[in-house]
Amino acid sequence: MNENLYARMRSVFDQHGSRDALRLPGGGGWSYEVLDAAAGRAAAVLRGYGVRPGDRVLAQVDKHPESLALYLGCLQSGAVYVPLNTAYTHAEVAYFIEDAQPRLFVHREGDSLGDVSCVCASIGAGATGSFSTAMSRSGPSRDVAQRGAEDLAAIVYTSGTTGRSKGAMLSHGNLSSNADSLREAWGWRDDDVLLHALPIFHVHGLFIALHCALLGGTPIVFLERFDAREVLAHLPEITVMMGVPTFYTRLLALAELDAEQVRGVRVIISGSAPLTEQTFGEFEHRTGQRILERYGMSETIINTTNPLVGERVAGSVGFALPGVEMRITDEAGSELPCGEVGAIEVRGENVFSGYWRNPEKTAEDIRANGFFITGDLGMMDRQGRLRIVGRAKDLVISGGYNIYPKEVEACIDEMAGLVESAVIGIPHPDFGEGVVALVVGDNRMIEEQQVLDYLSDRLARFKQPKRVINVAQLPRNAMGKVQKNELRQQYSGLFED
Ligand code: AMP
Numbered sequence: 001m002n003e004n005l006y007a008r009m010r011s012v013f014d015q016h017g018s019r020d021a022l023r024l025p026g027g028g029g030w031s032y033e034v035l036d037a038a039a040g041r042a043a044a045v046l047r048g049y050g051v052r053p054g055d056r057v058l059a060q061v062d063k064h065p066e067s068l069a070l071y072l073g074c075l076q077s078g079a080v081y082v083p084l085n086t087a088y089t090h091a092e093v094a095y096f097i098e099d100a101q102p103r104l105f106v107h108r109e110g111d112s113l114g115d116v117s118c119v120c121a122s123i124g125a126g127a128t129g130s131f132s133t134a135m136s137r138s139g140p141s142r143d144v145a146q147r148g149a150e151d152l153a154a155i156v157y158t159s160g161t162t163g164r165s166k167g168a169m170l171s172h173g174n175l176s177s178n179a180d181s182l183r184e185a186w187g188w189r190d191d192d193v194l195l196h197a198l199p200i201f202h203v204h205g206l207f208i209a210l211h212c213a214l215l216g217g218t219p220i221v222f223l224e225r226f227d228a229r230e231v232l233a234h235l236p237e238i239t240v241m242m243g244v245p246t247f248y249t250r251l252l253a254l255a256e257l258d259a260e261q262v263r264g265v266r267v268i269i270s271g272s273a274p275l276t277e278q279t280f281g282e283f284e285h286r287t288g289q290r291i292l293e294r295y296g297m298s299e300t301i302i303n304t305t306n307p308l309v310g311e312r313v314a315g316s317v318g319f320a321l322p323g324v325e326m327r328i329t330d331e332a333g334s335e336l337p338c339g340e341v342g343a344i345e346v347r348g349e350n351v352f353s354g355y356w357r358n359p360e361k362t363a364e365d366i367r368a369n370g371f372f373i374t375g376d377l378g379m380m381d382r383q384g385r386l387r388i389v390g391r392a393k394d395l396v397i398s399g400g401y402n403i404y405p406k407e408v409e410a411c412i413d414e415m416a417g418l419v420e421s422a423v424i425g426i427p428h429p430d431f432g433e434g435v436v437a438l439v440v441g442d443n444r445m446i447e448e449q450q451v452l453d454y455l456s457d458r459l460a461r462f463k464q465p466k467r468v469i470n471v472a473q474l475p476r477n478a479m480g481k482v483q484k485n486e487l488r489q490q491y492s493g494l495f496e497d
Contacts, residue, residue: 002144002146002147003147003148003149003151003172003173003176004075004076004078004144004145004146004147004151004172005075005153005172005175005176005179005211006039006072006075006076006144007144008176008215009072009075009214009215010036010076010144012032012214012215012216012217013032013033013035013036013217014036015217016032016217017031017032017033017036018031018032018033019031019032019217019218019219020032020219021034021035021214021217021219021220022035022065022068022219022220022222023193023219023220023221023222024065024222025223025224025230029222030065032217035065035068035069035072036140037140038065038066038069038072038073038135038140039069039072039073039075039076039140040073040076040139040140040141040142041069041073041135041136041138041139041140041141042066042069042070042072042073042074042076042131042135043073043074043076043077043140043141043143044073044138044139044140044141045073045121045131045134045135045138046073046074046077046079046104047077047141048134048138049103049104049119049121050103050119051074051077051079051103051104052078052079052103053077053078053079053145053146053147053151054078054079054080054151054152055079055080055102055103055104056079056080056082056100056101056102056103056155057070057074057079057080057081057082057102057103057104057105057106058082058084058096058097058100058102058104058105058106058118059071059081059082059083059084059105059106059107059201060083060084060085060086060088060093060105060106060107060108060111060201061086061106061107061108061123061201062086062108062123062125062224063199063200063222063224063225064123064125064224065222066123066131066132066135067123067200068200068210068222069135070106070123070131071083071200071206075153075172076141076143076144076145077141077143077145078145078146078147078151079103080152080153080154080155081153081154081155082096082100082102082154082155082156082157082167083154083156083200083201083202083206084096084157084201085199085201085202085401085460085462086108086199086201087460087461087462087463088460089457089458089459089460090113090114091458092460093105093113093116094115094116094117095164095165096157096165097116097117097118098117099165099167099356099357100155100167100356101118102118103118103119104118104119104120104121105118105119105120105121106120106121106122106123106131107120107121107122107123108122108123108124108129109122109123109124109125109128109129109132110122110124121134147172148172148173149171149172149173149176150171150172150173150353151171151172152169152170152171152172152353153170153171153172153174153175154170154175154207155167155168155169155170155356156168156170156202156203156298157298158297158298158299158402166355166356166358166361167355167356167357167358168298168299168352168355168356169352169353169354169355169356170207170301170352171352171353173349174301174349174350174351174352174353175207175211175301177323177349177350178207178208178211178301178302178321178349178350179207179211179212179215180215181302181321181322181323181324181350182208182211182212182302182305182321183212183215183216184322185305185307185308185321185322186212186240186267186269186292186305186308187266187267187308187309188212188216188218188240189216189218189239189266190216190218191218191239192213192216192218192239192240192266193218193219193220193221193237193238193239193240194209194212194213194218194219194220194221194238194239194240194241194242195221195223195231195234195235195238195240195241195242196209196210196213196220196221196222196223196242197223197225197226197227197230197231197243197247198226198242198243198244199225202272202298203296203297203298203301204242204244204271204272204296204400207301208242208271208296208301208302209242212240221234221237221238226243226246226247226250228247228250228251228253228254229254231247231251232251232254232256232257232261235261235262235265236261236263236264237264238264238265239264239265239266239267240265240266240267240268240269241265241267241268241269242269242270242271243268243269243270244270244271244272244273244399244400244432245270245272245273245274245275245276245279245400245432246273246399246400246430246431246432247270248268248270248275248279248283248291249279249429249430250430251283252279252282252283252286257286257287258286258287259286259287259288261287262287262288262289265289267292267308268283268289268291268292269291269292269293269294270291270292270293270294271293271294271295271296271302271317272296272397272400273397273400273432273433274388274397274432275291275293275314277314277315279291280293280314280315281314290312291312292305292306292307292308292312292318293305293306293312293316293317293318294306294317294318295317295318295386295388297374297376298352299351299352299365299372299374300324300346300348300350300351300352300372300374301350302321302350303320303321303324303326303344303346303350303374304317304318304319304320304321304324304326304386305317305318305319305321306318306319307319313385315387316385316386316387317386317387317388318385318386319383319384319385319386320346320384320386321348321350323348323349323350324346324347324348324350325346325347325348325371326344326345326346326380326384326386327345327371328340328341328342328343328344328345328378328379328380329342329343329345329373330342330343331343333367338379338380338381338382339379339380339381339382340379341377341378341379341389342377342378342379343373343374343375343376343377343392344374344376344377344378344386344388345367345371345372345373345374346371346372346374347369347370347371347372351366351370351372352372354366375392375393375395376388376392377389377392394406394424394425394484395425396423396424396425396433396435397425397432397433398425398428398431398432398433398434398435398462398466399430399431399432399462400432401462401463403423403425403435403462403463405422405423405424405425405484406423407459407463408421408423408435408437408455408459408463408464408465409421409422409423409437411455411458411459412437412439412451412454412455415446415450415451415454417441417442417444417446418439418440418441418442418446418451419440419441419442420439420440420474421437421438421439421440422437422438422474422482422484422487423435423436423437423438423465424436424438424484424487424488424491425488426488426491426492426494426495427492427495428466428495429495429496429497431466434466434467434494434495435463435464435465435466436465436466436467436468436469436491436494437451437465437467437468437469438469438471438474438487438491439451439468439469439470439471440470440471440472440473440474441470445470446468446470448467448468448469451465451468452464452465452468466495467494469491474487475487
């Protein structure tokens with residue numbers, strides 16, 4: 001049996017060829033038949049570039065239908081898809097090329113790449129670019145590469161606390177089984193219409209949202225980015241929306257949002273960062289919809305979800321999905337009783353097989369018994385509902401994106417005239433958290449703008465601090481460790497209105 005995820009998609013697409021797959025803003029769109037043919041053309045072009053099953057294809061591409069066809073073409077041809085955040089700078093991309101050793105790097109039309117040590121092709125909006133042109137000249141391949149459940153489908157890079165990104169290896173089986181669990185948990189229906197305003201370089205937009213719709217052969221309202229007004233205008237035509245908490249706070253900022261707009265919406269789902277009880281409450285008050293919060297990560301796709309039918313509790317991320325085992329452990333790795341805070345560990349078909357070319361980190365994070373130590377801290381109640389209480393590491397999540405302070409600090413510390421820095425996340429009404437850098441100058445004041453200018457071409461925009469503050473020294477404990485909790489407390493009101 002072919003366990004290639006695309007083999008399953010193909011049988012759905014064959015069945016529902018005339019249905020809308022992608023509905024594009026301003027009218028028009030792609031049917032499932034058209035999407036399947038485009039994926040087949042992308043697969044043929046990939047083979048033309050010499051991409052064979054197991055080869056990595058690195059992609060830093062904008063969100064448009066051809067980019068989705070590229071992802072599906074990779075699945076179909078057995079290549080390993082490696083999506084990159086579009087905000088990454090050239091220096092950052094060079095690291096991913098070095099690490100992933102891709103057969104092909106597909107980038108945006110017009111990107112000036114500098115020295116790139118691999119074969120490149122471009123995809124552009126409106127089907128410009130060398131890859132798109134080759135697609136338009138190619139016939140669609142119907143061949144779906146033979147893959148087993150364990151074979152890799154994608155490598156998703158997560159930022160590392162040491163500044164080096166780690167590639168989470170996800171197999172066809174991981175993606176397929178998690179999509180099935182989600183379609184069941186969220187009661188996917190034949191008449192569902194998904195609103196998709198998420199980026200497609202992250203598990204949330206690429207796997208969680210898209211796979212639910214693609215494996216159902218149901219339409220996707222495919223928006224290039226999140227724009228609150230545009231999303232509001234589309235709400236009356238959709239039944240399911242998936243987003244990050246920032247989407248919902250931005251929608252709430254629009255006076256027009258009310259129950260009328262979401263009358264036909266069956267479920268509104270939130271994840272990738274904590275949804276505050278305030279946003280949950282305000283959204284219900286304004287629209288009558290109780291947002292369904294779920295919890296996942298690049299390494300495991302989705303772990304837990306609030307129930308579709310039954311109580312959705314604000315501040316809780318719900319129950320482990322069927323097939324996912326979850327436990328809370330102490331520092332020694334022993335299981336803790338209900339109600340106690342500890343490390344969240346998960347095991348199941350959803351859990352990745354390890355970090356790409358990083359057996360040490362894999363061995364550190366995946367126990368011999370198969371449990372993955374997520375790096376999050378939480379507590380479970382008697383019914384099995386999970387609450388996330390914090391991150392074991394000092395990850396900052398701003399606008400749904402993860403920012404690892406260490407990476408930003410390392411970059412700032414290279415600046416002349418600067419002794420050291422500490423980067424923290426401070427509650428922010430729009431982004432969830434805002435990145436703040438505390439800097440210690442070398443006997444002089446460091447201008448905020450000077451630091452921001454310095455970082456502008458060294459770090460992706462979403463990682464750049466929203467505020468830079470001069471301090472005389474950083475608070476340290478007896479062991480010399482910077483006390484970030486103290487700093488977070490001291491500056492907690494920085495972004496308050
Ligand atoms: P990523 O690998 O980029 O998807 O980030 C995963 C991290 O996001 C998790 O380890 C959590 O710390 C956080 N996360 C995801 N969903 C939630 C949620 N619903 N509530 C709180 N944190 C979340």
